[in-house]
Amino acid sequence: xxxxxxxxxxxxxxxxxxxxxxxxxxxxxxxxxxxxxxxxxxxxxxxxxxxxxxxxxxxxxxxxxxxxxxxxxxxxxxxxxxxxxxxxxxxxxxxxxxxxxxxxxxxxxxxxxxxxxxxxxxxxxxxxxxxxxxxxxxxxxxxxxxxxxxxxxxxxxxxxxxxxxxxxxxxxxxxxxxxxxxxxxxxxxxxxxxxxxxxxxxxxxxxxxxxxxxxxxxxxxxxxxxxxxxxxxxxxxxxxxxxxxxxxxxxxxxxxxxxxxxxxxxxxxxxxxxxxxxxxxxxxxxxxxxxxxxxxxxxxxxxxxxxxxxxxxxxxxxx
Amino acid sequence: xxxxxxxxxxxxxxxxxxxxxxxxxxxxxxxxxxxxxxxxxxxxxxxxxxxxxxxxxxxxxxxxxxxxxxxxxxxxxxxxxxxxxxxxxxxxxxxxxxxxxxxxxxxxxxxxxxxxxxxxxxxxxxxxxxxxxxxxxxxxxxxxxxxxxxxxxxxxxxxxxxxxxxxxxxxxxxxxxxxxxxxxxxxxxxxxxxxxxxxxxxxxxxxxxxxxxxxxxxxxxxxxxxxxxxxxxxxxxxxx
Numbered sequence: 042x043x044x045x046x047x048x049x050x051x052x053x054x055x056x057x058x059x060x061x062x063x064x065x066x067x068x069x070x071x072x073x074x075x076x077x078x079x080x081x082x083x084x085x086x087x088x089x090x091x092x093x094x095x096x097x098x099x100x101x102x103x104x105x106x107x108x109x110x111x112x113x114x115x116x117x118x119x120x121x122x123x124x125x126x127x128x129x130x131x132x133x134x135x136x137x138x139x140x141x142x143x144x145x146x147x148x149x150x151x152x153x154x155x156x157x158x159x160x161x162x163x164x165x166x167x168x169x170x171x172x173x174x175x176x177x178x179x180x181x182x183x184x185x186x187x188x189x190x191x192x193x194x195x196x197x198x199x200x201x202x203x204x205x206x207x208x209x210x211x212x213x214x215x216x217x218x219x220x221x222x223x224x225x226x227x228x229x230x231x232x233x234x235x236x237x238x239x240x241x242x243x244x245x246x247x248x249x250x251x252x253x254x255x256x257x258x259x260x261x262x263x264x265x266x267x268x269x270x271x272x273x274x275x276x277x278x279x280x281x282x283x284x285x286x287x288x289x290x291x292x293x294x295x296x297x298x299x300x301x302x303x304x305x306x307x308x309x310x311x312x313x314x315x316x317x318x319x320x321x322x323x324x325x326x327x328x329x330x331x332x333x334x335x336x337x338x339x340x341x342x343x344x345x346x347x348x349x350x351x352x353x354x355x356x357x358x359x360x
Numbered sequence: 361x362x363x364x365x366x367x368x369x370x371x372x373x374x375x376x377x378x379x380x381x382x383x384x385x386x387x388x389x390x391x392x393x394x395x396x397x398x399x400x401x402x403x404x405x406x407x408x409x410x411x412x413x414x415x416x417x418x419x420x421x422x423x424x425x426x427x428x429x430x431x432x433x434x435x436x437x438x439x440x441x442x443x444x445x446x447x448x449x450x451x452x453x454x455x456x457x458x459x460x461x462x463x464x465x466x467x468x469x470x471x472x473x474x475x476x477x478x479x480x481x482x483x484x485x486x487x488x489x490x491x492x493x494x495x496x497x498x499x500x501x502x503x504x505x506x507x508x509x510x511x512x513x514x515x516x517x518x519x520x521x522x523x524x525x526x527x528x529x530x531x532x533x534x535x536x537x538x539x540x541x542x543x544x545x546x547x548x549x550x551x552x553x554x555x556x557x558x559x560x561x562x563x564x565x566x567x568x569x570x571x572x573x574x575x576x577x578x579x580x581x582x583x584x585x586x587x588x589x590x591x592x593x594x595x596x597x598x599x600x
Contacts, residue, residue, distance in 0.1 A: 116551050117550060117551045118475075118550060118551065119475070119479075119550070120474075120475040120476050120479070123475045147532070147533050147553055147554055147555065147556050148533070148553050148554070149554070150550070150554070150589075151554065151586055152469065152478075152482055152571070152586055152587045152588075152589060153475065153478055153479070153482070156469055156470060156471050156472065156478045156481075157471075157472075157473070157475060157478065158471045158472055158473045159473055163471065164469075164470070164471055183556070184554060184556045184557065185556070185557055185562065185573055186559040186562065187562050187563070187567060187568075188563065188567045189567060189570070212556065221532060224529075225522075225525055226522065226525050226526060226529065226558050226559040226560050227559050229559070229560070230559050230563070
């Protein structure tokens with residue numbers, strides 16, 4: 042009887058399981074496609090599991106680069122650690138010429154990682170790159186927000202024009218985490234620049250969970266610090282939270298097409314745990330003295346998905 | 361952001377000056393920037409640090425409290441606080457000059473996929489720097505006067521909500537003070553977390569030329585050469 046029940050449960054769960062593994066981003070031919078991970082450098086089975094899913098999903102969604110939100114290497118940083126905690130887990134992606142762009146976390150040896158070519162930091166602790174016209178990324182060093190970095194960021198953002206402006210760094214400016222919480226001191230310095238220059242999206246880690254936050258001052262924030270580490274019970278959902286989970290490892294797929302950014306967050310079992318899109322409203326042109334941001338991202342679930350799966354839900358399908 | 365932060369930054373900028381920030385890399389994803397050409401050089405002898413009073417962990421400094429105002433500055437009638445910060449800049453510049461001369465023949469720290477080469481360049485650079493300043497001692501850069509000035513600059517930022525946040529950050533994933541060698545010319549330990557420096561404290565300290573950085577371990581301040589992972593100087597109990 043128990044066996045029959047198990048079979049029934051498996052059959053009943055199958056459509057949901059398949060549905061959870063559908064690609065929920067449009068996968069348009071000329072879009073910018075990338076993945077996001079954070080706090081990933083453990084060399085653990087969790088990291089390997091996420092890395093394996095990334096490679097699997099890439100066969101359906103050919104992202105060309107990966108953004109790393111810091112803590113890229115926990116513990117030792119000997120040559121064999123770089124193999125164990127980076128080169129081996131992500132070998133299928135590296136072999137497929139997928140580029141990784143790293144930001145520094147508080148566990149990272151800056152001098153080593155800045156100069157480690159596969160991290161594409163070009164020898165710098167903060168840098169910018171443009172994968173395609175109309176989209177620009179900025180990697181910041183949130184461990185050391187000094188005047189030099191702030192001046193650089195102000196100048197680079199002012200010069201970036203009407204592009205999508207995407208920040209990635211380690212410490213979350215907004216967070217519902219019990220252990221760390223919002224990095225308010227960094228926020229005091231960075232947020233005014235983000236608002237002034239019309240930043241659209243901020244990707245961070247540090248908290249070992251996933252959280253999609255309500256847009257703050259017109260900027261969409263994600264925390265994805267659970268690509269190899271989990272701090273279960275640490276996410277205390279707050280007024281900031283749109284969706285979050287501290288019970289699953291995950292990574293994100295992102296796609297930018299025109300004024301819309303689509304995201305799909307996937308756990309270590311290959312199941313979609315969150316999905317939606319962010320629409321950029323209007324165009325931003327550099328203007329001296331701008332104090333408000335005309336670009337207002339609007340996060341919403343994609344039509345294919347009625348809403349994010351709640352991790353505590355009993356009816357959640359599992360693989 | 362407090363107005364006092366901005367005023368302090370403006371004062372420090374005026375006092376310390378410094379070269380303009382170098383342009384950072386801006387590049388297309390498909391076009392990695394070229395790396396500089398390699399040069400070769402011989403590695404220096406392994407470093408054998410002299411015994412240090414702080415060898416068994418940081419101790420409370422027994423030095424008498426330093427005067428806040430440099431006597432020379434007082435005699436000349438210049439802004440004493442600016443004079444102390446100007447003195448700090450001179451000492452930092454002197455270190456940077458020694459450093460530049462020391463590493464000119466060392467293998468350059470440059471981008472590579474081979475971590476062994478990065479480590480070797482880093483170690484070679486560190487050895488050359490140590491060899492160039494074998495008699496360097498605690499207080500050469502962070503003199504008692506400068507340390508006292510730093511304490512004075514940081515103290516307001518350690519009060520109130522921002523102060524509480526700053527102290528939380530200093531505890532967050534930070535290494536224990538006992539695990540870090542408070543020793544001039546020592547290596548910052550491999551694998552030890554690098555504590556985040558609270559942004560409000562950082563903006564109240566002088567801007568340093570790269571690759572120098574301030575690090576705060578527990579209550580103590582380290583001046584770190586980040587490329588070489590060498591502790592240039594340290595001062596104890598800057599955080600009250």
